[in-house]
Amino acid sequence: MTRLFFLCLCLLVPFAVFAQFIGFEEQIPETFTTSRGSKLELSSLYYKEGTQCLQWNYLPGATLDVSTEPLLLDTKKEASHGITLWIYNEKSQNDSIRIAFLNKAGEVSYWFAYQLKATGWRACWISFEYMKGNKQSNEIVAYRLIAPRQKGRIFIDRLTFPMKEMNLRTTPDQQIPYNNELSFRDLWHWCRVWQWEQYVYDLPLATRLTDKQRQQLRLVEERVSEAVDVKKAPKGQVDAAYKLFREAHIARSGSGFTGAPLVAPDELDRKKGELSWNDLETMLSGFAYDATYNHSAQAQTNYFTVFDYAIDQGFAFGSGMGTNHHYGYQVRKIYTTAWLMREAIYARPNREAILSALYFWSALQETRKPYQYGRDELLDSWNTLLMAKTISALLMPDERERERALKGLSRWVSTSLNYTPGTLGGIKVDGTTFHHGGFYPAYTTGVLAMVGQFIAFTGGTDYEVSVDGRQALKSAFLAMRNYCNLYDWGIGISGRHPFGGSMKENDVAAFASLALAGDLSGKNHLFDYGLAADYLRLVGDAKTPQSTYFKEQGIRPAEAPQGFFVYNYGSAGIFRRANWMVTLKGYNTDVWGAEIYTQDNRYGRYQSYGSVQIIGKGHPVSRAASGFVEQGWDWNRLPGTTTIHLPFELLDSPVRGTTMAKSKENFSGSSSLNGANGVFAMKLMERELKNFTPDFVARKSVFCFDNRMICLGSGITNSNAQYPTETTLFQCAYRGGEKPVPGRYWLTDGYDNYYHVAEGDVRVQVAEQQSLHEKTRAQTHGVFASAWIDHGKSPKHSGYEYMVLIQPDASQLKKVEEEQGYRVLRKDDTAHVVFDQSTRITAYAAFEACQLVDDEMLRSIPAEVLVMRQPDKDCIRLSVCDPNLNISEKKYTTKEPSRPIEKTIMLKGNWKLATPHEQMRVVRGDGQTELTVRLQHGQPVECLLQAL
DSSP: OHHHHHHHHHHHGGGSOOOSEEOOSSOOOTTEEEOTTOEEEEESSSOSSTTOEEEEEEOTTOEEEEEEEEEEOOHHHHHHOEEEEEEEESSOOSOEEEEEEEOTTSOEEEEEEEEOOSOEEEEEEEEGGGOBSOOOOOEEEEEEEEOOSSOEEEEEEEEEEEESSOOTTBOOOSSSTTOOGGGGSSSOGGGGHHHHHTOOOSSOOOSSOOHHHHHHHHHHHHHHHHHHOOSSOOHHHHHHHHHHHHHHTOEEETTEEESSOBOOGGGOOGGGTOBOHHHHHHHHHHHHHHHHHSOOHHHHHHHHHHHHHHHHHTOSTTOOOSBOTTTHHHHHHHHHHHHHTHHHHHTSTTHHHHHHHHHHHHTGGGGGSOOOTTOOOHHHHHHHHHHHHHHHHHTOSSHHHHHHHHHHHHHHHHHHTSOOOTTOSEEOTTSOEEETTEEOHHHHHHHHHHHHHHHHHHTTSTTOOOHHHHHHHHHHHHHHHHHOSSSBOOGGGOTTOTTOOBOOHHHHHHHHHHHHTOOOSSSOOSSOHHHHHHHHHHHTTOOOHHHHHHHHTTOOOOOOOOEEEEEGGGTEEEEEETTEEEEEEOOOSSSOSOOBBTTBSTTOTTTTSSEEEEEOOBTTBOTGGGTOOSTTOOTTOOTTOEEEOOOHHHHSOOSSSOBOOOOSOOOEEEEEETTTEEEEEEEEEOOSOTTOOTTOEEEEEEEEETTEEEEEEEEEEOOOOSSEEEEEEEEEEOOSSSOOOOOSSOEEOSSSEEEEEEESOEEEEEEEEEEEOTTTOOEEEEEEEEEEEEEEESOSSEEEEEEEEESOOHHHHHHHHHOOOEEEEEESSSEEEEEETTTTEEEEEESSOEEOTTOSSEEEEOSSEEEEEEEETTEEEEEEEOOOOOOOOOSSSOOOOOOOEEEEEEEESOEEESSOOTTEEEEEETTEEEEEEEEOTTOOEEEEEEEO
C-alpha cells in the first residue's frame, strides 16, 4: 500500500504547485494530506505568520504527508538545505513528532525527532547534515510528520521546504538538542545555551547559610540595586513601551496568545509588523520603569502580559528560536528591569516559567562548571550577558542556590579573565583585547565597564574576582589607557568603525572599581594607587565619590602615558610624549588589516598599510580635534600608508559579507628600547582579491625617538598601471590655519606637526574633497590639507624617506633645520637601519637575514627581527624582537598559542650579559659573540651587554 501511495505521489508531483514558503493564510495546499481519522484545518487560534496557521488534529501514530518537487541532495546541498517551520504545542508531553524524508519508494533516508516537552511556539530548523538516518538515498520527493503515541493537536506555521540556505547559526535546543555541531565549537557561544544547560554544578549546595554569607549576599544585592536604579522613570522609554504594546495587538487566545509574531532577527520582517528581542526589551523595560517608579498598576499588568506572551512566542527556557546569535545586545534591559520587578515576579503563579526563561537566556548555566579554557568570543559574553548572569544568579528565590550561583559566576569570571591563547577572543599577554580574531578596541569599550562593575558588586566579599583575574584585567585597562588619547583611539585599530569608538564614562568608572578592589602593584597599598591616578586623569573635573576619596588619600591625576608601547598581537605600536599619541599599524599572517562589512567600513582597506596617525590636539585631545573627520575624507590617504589611489567604487568592499584580509607575510609589528623609544616595520603585501593588486609589495619602517619619526620605504612595486601609488604624509581637516606649503625646509599639517622629505616626489594640496560615507555611500564633502609622496603608476622598487617632527617648540625646529640629527645607515629590501644622534640609538629592521659589514657592534641579524641598541654607562642596552606571533594554524580564529622561537644575533668582539637573563644565552669565540634570544608573543627582550 505504501509503495502504491508513493507511485501515485510521484506521478502527481510534476503537476503540483511547489511553494517554498507556506504561511497558511489562504488555504491548505493540496500536497498536504493526513491519515484517516486525523484532520487538517486552518486556525486563527494561534499564528506565527499573518493571522492564521495550520492545525493538525491527530490520532496516535497518525501521519501528515507532504509531497514536494523532487530534491536531489549532494554533499553541498546536504549541508546547505533543510527545513524550517514553527510548531505550537499546547500540552507538555514526554514524546515527540518524528519528521521523515522519503524517496520515490517510500524509504526514509533522513529523519529527526522534535520533542514536545515545551508548550507554546518553538522553532524547528534543521539541515539534512544534522538529521538522523542512513542517508543512503539522496532523492527526496516527500516528507512526513508522524504523530506521538497519544492523540492531540499541534499548530504549524512559517514553513519553508526546502530551505536552500540554512542559517549557519541554527541553534540546538530542547526540541532538537543534537542540531548543528557548531554548538560544540569554541566560536559559537551564542548557540551553546542548551549544551550548557546540561551542565551540573560541581559546587555543593549549602545546607544553610551562615550569617556572614547572608550579609555578603545582601551587600551584593544592595550594590546591584544601586547600579540599576534610574531614580525616575524615563518618560521616553515608558511612552515607547505603551506605543509598541498597542501596535503589537497582544491578546490572550486559547492557552496562549495572538499578536505580532516574535522571531529572531534572521527571519524578522519589520514591514509585516513582526517583533524581535529588542522590542521585548522596549516593552518590558518601559513597563517595569512605569510600575516601579510611577506605581502604575496598568504597567505591571502589561509587564506580565508581555512576559507571558514572550514565553509563549519562544523567548523561554529551552528555546533556540531558530537562531539566537547576538541576542545579548538586545535583552540587557530585560534583566536590569527584572531586578526592579523581582518582588512582583516572585508573587506570580508562573514565576518559575519567568525565572527559568531569564536564567536560560542569560547563559548562567555555563558557570556551573569552571570556565572552559579555549572558549572564544569572551568580549561578547562579558559585555552583553555578564549583568544578565549576575541578576539571574541573584533572582534565585532560594538563598542557598543564590549563594552557589554567585560563587560559580565569580569563579567563571575570574578564570575567563586569564590570558587567552592564539587569536581567540579575550585578553592577550600584551594587554590587547581580541574579538573577531583580532585586536578590537570598539568591543573593549563596554567590556571593561561591565567587568569593572562586577568587580564593584563583589569587592570585599567571598565572590570577588581573583587576584590573577584582576591582574590580567589591569593589563587591558593599561593598554586601553595607552592607545587612547584622551578617550579616542587611532583609525588603524578601529575595526569596522573607522571614525567612531572611544572610552566611555562607564569605562572610566571601571578604573576606579578595579583600583578599589585591591592593590595590584605588590606594594600592599590600601588600593591600587596607579589605577586611581589614571582614573583621576580620565575623569577630569567631574566630581565623583571615588575621585573625592582618592584625592583625600593623597592621589593626584596621572600624567598622560609617555614612551613606546608594543602591541604585536595587533601588529601595532603606540608612541607617546607630552599629550600627543601616534598609532602605528600593520598586518600579517595572524593579524587582519581591516574589518570590512558589506555596510560598514566599506573603504577601510588601507587602515593597516603602515599607518602613522598623530592624535594630539583638542581640549580634551581627540581624533576630530586632531583633524580626522569623515566628511570629505579621502579613504586612500590615511597618514603613513603606502597605497594605490583608487576610485571609491574600486576601494569599496570587494566581497559579499565580511573582508578581514590577512597578509601572506609574517613580518609586521613593533619593538621598543627601555620602554621609551621604538621602531615599527612591515613587509607590505596586498592579497589576491577582487579589485586588489596582488603583486603590490613594499618594505616600510618608522623609527621613533623623542618627538621625531624617521619614515622609510623601499622596494615599492606593483603592476597597477591605471592608478598611482602614493605614501601619505598627512591628511587633516583644514580649518583656515597655516597652509601646508613647502617652506625652506618643512611642510606642516596645520596641527603643529612638521614634515621634511629627504627622498620622494612630494604633492601638496588644500582642497575641498568629495567622498562617500563608509556605511551608506552617501556623498560627503570637506576641506582638507594633504601631502603625499607620488611613486607613479606601476612603480618598480620605489622608495621614500621623510622625518616627522611632532609638536616641536621653536628651538627644536630651528635645531633640526640646522642639523638633521639622524643618519640612514641602510635602506634596501634587506634592512632599514637608522642612527639617532640625540638618543644615540641605532635601530635595525631586518626584513631578510643581513650582514652588517660597517656596523661597529653587530655582525649579522637574522631575517624578520627588530633590534635596537643604545649606550648605557659602561654597557650597551640591547632589545631584540620578532613581532611574529609564530602561530602555525592560519584560521579565522585559533586556540593554538604563540610558540617560542629563537633568534641568533652575531656581535663583533667579546661580550657578556651584565646580569643573567633566562631568555638569553651568550657563546663567545673567534673574536665574536653569538647572542641567542628566546622570543614569544611578539614581545621585545632586553639586556645589558658588557664588552670584555
